[in-house]
Amino acid sequence: MAETEKPLLIKRYASRRLYNTETSDYVTLEDIAGFIRAGREVQIIDLKSGDDLTRQYLLQIIAEHESKGDNVxxxxxxxxxxxxxxxxxxxxxxxxxxxxxxxxx
Incomplete structure (x- = not known):
């Protein structure tokens, strides 16, 4: 599988900060939305428990856009x-x- 076909792995630390494992820096929800708009698949996991939090964060991105008036x-x-x-x-x-x-x- 090519590198770009793998989901972009984002780790959530106990502080709730989101860490991009490819670029070794912290990202925001808007950054994650940008990755998705650019065609990347993302996977967000909790560093401590290993739980997949992707669905939770994608719903949060949608809710934030809807609350700002971006009514899709x-x-x-x-x-x-x-x-x-x-x-x-x-x-x-x-x-x-x-x-x-x-x-x-």
Whole structure:
């Protein structure tokens, strides 16, 4: 696997600082968003526990952009996502979203 095909590994320290293992420097959420926009896959792990925190941080990036007025997700979509967590629809939502974004790409 080529180096650029590997996910960019970001380690979260106990201080909650995020460390880019490729460049050996600290990064922000906006830096991580920039890596993703540039086409990189990222993986964020907790240094102490080894837990994968990628999903948590990606959701945080989305929430911050939405709260700043960068409204990509219509209110109806957000409402339906919340509903999907409490219904049988939950099982098909991930596949539907993945297929939808694949078509956009």
């Amino acid at each position: 997700l219509p209110l109806a979509v957000l409402t339906d996502l919340v509903r999907s967590y409490t219904t049988e629809v939950q099982s098909v939502v991930p596949q539907f979203l993945a297929a939808s974004f694949e078509m956009l790409r």
